[in-house]
Amino acid sequence: MQPVTIYTTQLCGYCHAAKRLLSSKDVTFDEIDVMMNPEKRQEMMRRANGRHTVPQIFIGDTHVGGYDDIAALDRNGKLDPLLAG
Numbered sequence: 076m077q078p079v080t081i082y083t084t085q086l087c088g089y090c091h092a093a094k095r096l097l098s099s100k101d102v103t104f105d106e107i108d109v110m111m112n113p114e115k116r117q118e119m120m121r122r123a124n125g126r127h128t129v130p131q132i133f134i135g136d137t138h139v140g141g142y143d144d145i146a147a148l149d150r151n152g153k154l155d156p157l158l159a160g
Contacts, residue, residue, distance in 0.1 A: 076102070076158060076159065076160070077134045077135040077137075077157070077158055077159070077160040078104075078105070078134075078135060079097060079102055079103070079104035079105070079132070079133065079134050079158070080104065080105045080106075080107065080132070080133045081093060081094065081097070081104050081105070081106050081107070081130050081131070081132045081133075082107045082109050082115070082116075082119040082123075082129055082130060082131040082132075083106055083107070083108055083109070083129050083130050084108060084109060084110040084129050085108060085110060086110075087129050087130065089129070089130055089141060089142040089143075090129055090130040090142070092142050092146075093130045093132060093141070093142040093145055094106070096142075096145060096146065096149060097145075100154075100155070100158070102158060107119070109129065119131050122138060123138055124138070126140075126141075128141060129141075130142055132144070132145050134157050134158060135160060137157065139157075
């Protein structure tokens with residue numbers, strides 16, 4: 076299973092939805108809250124090619140995008156193979 080990193084904030088509904096989707100697949104993930112940590116927000120923006128909204132989700136070194144992106148991958152049957160590596 077590929078390592079998963081998700082950059083979030085506590086008040087973000089899409090962040091909670093993304094975490095629910097991953098948890099429903101028994102995926103463990105590293106969550107990085109960027110709300111009070113400008114250094115981690117800058118890290119997220121560098122990794123996400125300037126995207127500044129949350130969530131930003133990475134599977135291994137692959138930038139997946141946000142919740143809509145990961146949900147679309149799941150609907151199209153592409154998320155599980157990506158997670159498996």
